Amino acid sequence: MAGLKRQALDAMDEAGLVRLAQAGDGEAFCVIMQRGNQRLFRVARGVVRDDAEAEDVLQEAWVRAFAAIGGFRAEAGNMTWLTRIVLNEARGRLRRRRPTVELEAVEAAQMEAGQVVRFPGAFGSASPEADAARAQMRGIIEHAVDDLPEPFRMVFILRDIEECSIEETAATLGVRPETVKTRLHRARRLLREALDARLASAMADAFPFLGPRCERITAAVLARLAAAGRIATGS
Structure with a gap:
């Protein structure tokens, strides 16, 4: 029942x-x-x-x-x-x-x-590289949204993240629909500028290769070459 x-x-x-x-x-x-x-x-x-x-x-x-x-x-x-x-x-x-x-x-x-931007889990993380990269990108976006002034931040969250209508957002925040439109426009512009700056600074760290990924690929290639008799294996 x-x-x-x-x-x-x-x-x-x-x-x-x-x-x-x-x-x-x-x-x-x-x-x-x-x-x-x-x-x-x-x-x-x-x-x-x-x-x-x-x-x-x-x-x-x-x-x-x-x-x-x-x-x-x-x-x-x-x-x-x-x-x-x-x-x-x-x-x-x-x-x-x-x-x-x-x-x-x-x-x-x-x-x-x-420090330009915090990357959650970037140090000592046991997550796969793809998960780490997603966490880094999510951290960049969340940090940029957090830095928006609250009136713009709340409109952005309700409109662009939660996909509320202009009317519902206006009713929730107690403002006019025209105010919602204005704040959303400014929020998107501020966010775009912040992300441009953060992504430019983080670009050198994109697509991490050294470390476990490098070792894994190197070992796999050597194993394939050894199995094909292309190289001699160590003693």
């Missing part, structure tokens, strides 16, 4: 799920969470710019949403309402920790002097 109920919930639209959640149905709220987690995590991270803290923000926002869902009247869409809760929680948390954040940012900048 539990499996059948979950199938029914998975097939239900947002309005139906909200009605059940308002009646205290935890499974319906679970489905709402699973559908919204990715977007809302990205929104939270867009404000606090830290994965672990974004998770904390999202958890707190979901708790608040469940407590308040009984009063949800659907004047705005479900995701718009949830996104506002996440934004409020994330911005409130940022305000509370701002003095510490600013001090940490100064210390981090001093420690990273001369």
Whole structure:
């Protein structure tokens, strides 16, 4: 029976799920969470710019949403309402920790002097080269997005990453559609300029060859040549 109920919930639209959640149905709220987690995590991270803290923000926002869902009247869409809760929680948390954040940012900048961009997992990583390269590229993009001013960053995340409509983005952020268009244009321009600079600096590190890949290819070629009798094997 539990499996059948979950199938029914998975097939239900947002309005139906909200009605059940308002009646205290935890499974319906679970489905709402699973559908919204990715977007809302990205929104939270867009404000606090830290994965672990974004998770904390999202958890707190979901708790608040469940407590308040009984009063949800659907004047705005479900995701718009949830996104506002996440934004409020994330911005409130940022305000509370701002003095510490600013001090940490100064210390981090001093420690990273001369480093153009951080490459997560670049040192001591056991991942294959392709995974490492993807992680590096993702780090470059995330770092550039993080550096956007928040008004531009939030519009970019909602429009270009989450693919929200102009109208939904405007309703979520409480601004006019024309403002969304202007901020998105500026966000894309700033991001393009930042990525151009970062990619130019990182170009020398692209397509890493030395190390395990070099050794692997060299060993494979030597083995093939030895098997064909083209070279003598060592004693």
